[in-house]
Amino acid sequence: MISFRYHIVSIIAVFLALALGIVVGTTALNGPITSNLRSEVDTLRKDRTSLSSQISTLQGEVSDAAQFATTYGPQIVKGTLTDKSVLILGLPGADTGLKDRLGKQVGAAGGKVAGRVQLTSDYSDPKRASDLTALATGNAHPVGMLLPNTDDAGVLGGYLLSWVLLGKGQPTDVRSVLTALAGLHMLKVESSGDVAPADLVMIVANGTITAGSAAGKSQLALVTQFQELGGKVVVAGDTAASTGGGVIALVRADDADKSAVSTVDNADSPLGQVSAILALSQLTKSHVGHFGTGSGASKLYPQASS
Secondary structure, X not given: OOOHHHHHHHHHHHHHHHHHHHHHHHHHHHHHHHHHHHHHHHHHHHHHHHHHHHHHHHHHHHHHHHHHHHHHHHHHHOOOOOOOEEEEEEOOOOOHHHHHHHHHXXXXXXXXXXXXXXXXXXXXXXHHXXXXXXXXXXXXOOOOOOOOOOOOHHHHHHHHHHHHHOOOOOHHHHHHHHHHHHHOXXXXXOOOOOOOOOOEEEEEOOOOOOOOOHHHHHHHHHHHHHHHOOOEXXXXXXXXXXXXXXXXXXXXXXXXXXXXXXXXXXXXXXXXXXXXXXXXXXXXXXXXXXXXOOOXXXXXXXXXXX
């Protein structure tokens, strides 16, 4: 008869056999597993070293390009905008220093700044949408201008502003519309003297915007109206403007604008400022491009000879 003691001994024997099997198996496999893990770690270490080297190289190249642009920027852009007039339009929050530097590059390229206008945050504030709509459809409405059939304040305001700044109406329309918008605290004229119409437009952006916000939609509508009315538009800003709901990101995500409006997402650097001027010059030859280091850029900079 099988006793209880026999059961106990059998169970202990089974566990001893399992333990022995684990020890033997681990010993047998320990060499190959350890060797394989060591090999993978070595490979990852080499990949990390290689990537670090590539990053250092790219950083050096970008630094060299920036230094080159700082030193030779005026020579690079020289003659690319000869006798051309360029309007500089700052979106809400646009950096004053950046507009100054872009204006100098326009002069170095042989062009002139037709005027400099800065929009305030009130322009794209949804709380002021009714004021902008009333202005576009009311007394500031230029004779002969047919507004789009919409109640979207961003589209209406963008159409009104682009219509006069592109010279579609009478010479007096520019002053009357800008004065009316200034009266609503929606813009400031930063240039001395009157703003003259121009079909080359440098729209300056700064920073990102909350994705899906009314402000972003309003600013994109302005860019869209400029290009739909025949303006040759470059949107120039910092890398942040190409992220989230930033204007550059919005332009690059919109099929119609992407194919007609050029963008530069590193315009806060000397290289980006040169790129912005070259991109504007290329638009006179119907060449559209997206430049910089942010998402959606196809090249670091335009080719000067294009």
